[in-house]
Amino acid sequence: xxxxxxxxxxxxxxxxxxxxxxxxxxxxxxxxxxxxxxxxxxxxxxxxxxxxxxxxxxxxxxxxxxxxxxxxxxxxxxxxxxxxxxxxxxxxxxxxxxxxxxxxxxxxxxxxxxxxxxxxxxxxxxxxxxxxxxxxxxxxxxxxxxxxxxxxxxxxxxxxxxxxxxxxxxxxxxxxxxxxxxxxxxxxxxxxxxxxxxxxxxxxxxxxxxxxxxxxxxxxxxxxxxxxxxxxxxxxxxxxxxxxxxxxxxxxxxxxxxxxxxxxxxxxxxxxxxxxxxxxxxxxxxxxxxxxxxxxxxxxxxxxxxxxxxxxxxxxxxxxxxxxxxxxxxxxxxxxxxxxxxxxxxxxxxxxxxxxxxxxxxxxxxxxxxxxxxxxxxxxxxxxx
Numbered sequence: 001x002x003x004x005x006x007x008x009x010x011x012x013x014x015x016x017x018x019x020x021x022x023x024x025x026x027x028x029x030x031x032x033x034x035x036x037x038x039x040x041x042x043x044x045x046x047x048x049x050x051x052x053x054x055x056x057x058x059x060x061x062x063x064x065x066x067x068x069x070x071x072x073x074x075x076x077x078x079x080x081x082x083x084x085x086x087x088x089x090x091x092x093x094x095x096x097x098x099x100x101x102x103x104x105x106x107x108x109x110x111x112x113x114x115x116x117x118x119x120x121x122x123x124x125x126x127x128x129x130x131x132x133x134x135x136x137x138x139x140x141x142x143x144x145x146x147x148x149x150x151x152x153x154x155x156x157x158x159x160x161x162x163x164x165x166x167x168x169x170x171x172x173x174x175x176x177x178x179x180x181x182x183x184x185x186x187x188x189x190x191x192x193x194x195x196x197x198x199x200x201x202x203x204x205x206x207x208x209x210x211x212x213x214x215x216x217x218x219x220x221x222x223x224x225x226x227x228x229x230x231x232x233x234x235x236x237x238x239x240x241x242x243x244x245x246x247x248x249x250x251x252x253x254x255x256x257x258x259x260x261x262x263x264x265x266x267x268x269x270x271x272x273x274x275x276x277x278x279x280x281x282x283x284x285x286x287x288x289x290x291x292x293x294x295x296x297x298x299x300x301x302x303x304x305x306x307x308x309x310x311x312x313x314x315x316x317x318x319x320x321x322x323x324x325x326x327x328x329x330x331x332x333x334x335x336x337x338x339x340x341x342x343x344x345x346x347x348x349x350x351x352x353x354x355x356x357x358x359x360x361x362x363x364x365x366x367x368x369x370x371x372x373x374x375x376x377x378x379x380x381x382x383x384x385x
Contacts, residue, residue, distance in 0.1 A: 009044025052088025096127025122160030168201025180205025
């Protein structure tokens with residue numbers, strides 16, 4: 001058994017925020033937490049210890065785009081890029097692509113889990129059953145129906161979680177229900193659904209909303225749309241991109257007041273530019289440039305983000321006024337619940353994996369720990385090319 005002690009900080013646990021603590025770890029699992037530090041304690045110096053961040057939407061990082069690197073090595077490189085920012089678990093995310101690419105993505109994720117790539121929980125297939133009216137940066141050439149072939153791909157037993165983002169107005173309710181019964185996590189996104197169509201999707205088995213407000217029918221006073229349906233629902237989990245570009249801060253504050261706190265999740269929607277010296281990249285043949293932290297195509301369409309999870313937490317606290325411990329829950333506890341993994345991760349508590357991130361007083365990541373072992377330190381500053 002190994003003991004990890006911390007003093008002079010803020011240690012986020014389900015029992016409250018502790019200033020000092022000793023966390024005992026055995027076999028990568030937390031076996032005890034004592035409300036006092038032991039010998040050799042780490043001085044947090046006013047900083048934070050939070051549960052490891054769980055990101056359900058990671059398109060890329062470290063110069064690698066998942067669509068272009070459907071392999072164990074590609075997934076590992078993406079994980080390596082995000083781990084220094086506190087991400088201890090993630091879903092590599094495939095942007096709308098061919099059935100062949102979807103099969104390769106799911107197979108690569110299985111292989112990555114089997115190979116022990118740190119933090120891989122499964123895969124997020126974003127599209128191709130999405131509405132062209134709300135396509136965002138997705139390529140319409142790859143759009144299609146939730147047909148038998150795609151159902152077979154999504155329903156094939158896998159080592160990890162399978163999450164799919166789709167537009168419910170384009171997907172038969174019985175097929176959504178079949179996916180949900182099989183354990184596939186169905187999330188609404190890139191949708192022009194009416195309020196009625198969105199709520200019907202929720203009733204059929206949709207349990208998430210992908211990047212709330214973005215690429216979906218907005219809330220209008222006589223046409224609530226997807227946004228109105230999501231804000232009116234108390235069960236589905238909503239992902240939020242808090243980067244100052246995707247959604248206005250005031251709108252995010254309103255959303256956080258409107259819905260249960262435990263149903264909101266932070267996501268990065270990260271692109272290859274995260275933790276990469278070269279910020280520009282190519283997405284399915286289109287040049288994407290990063291301008292002041294904002295990823296855009298040639299026509300100005302947002303193309304994912306240059307956001308990491310520590311920055312998402314920091315923005316949630318600094319820009320939205322959310323207490324840090326609640327932001328930690330949005331980045332770790334709530335995603336774990338959405339994925340059905342609360343019994344093993346998402347909190348610093350006995351019986352859970354010893355995954356955590358140490359942050360300084362300004363909420364910048366310092367050290368990331370996975371299964372009780374140091375997995376990454378804060379990256380050095382990058383010089384953009």
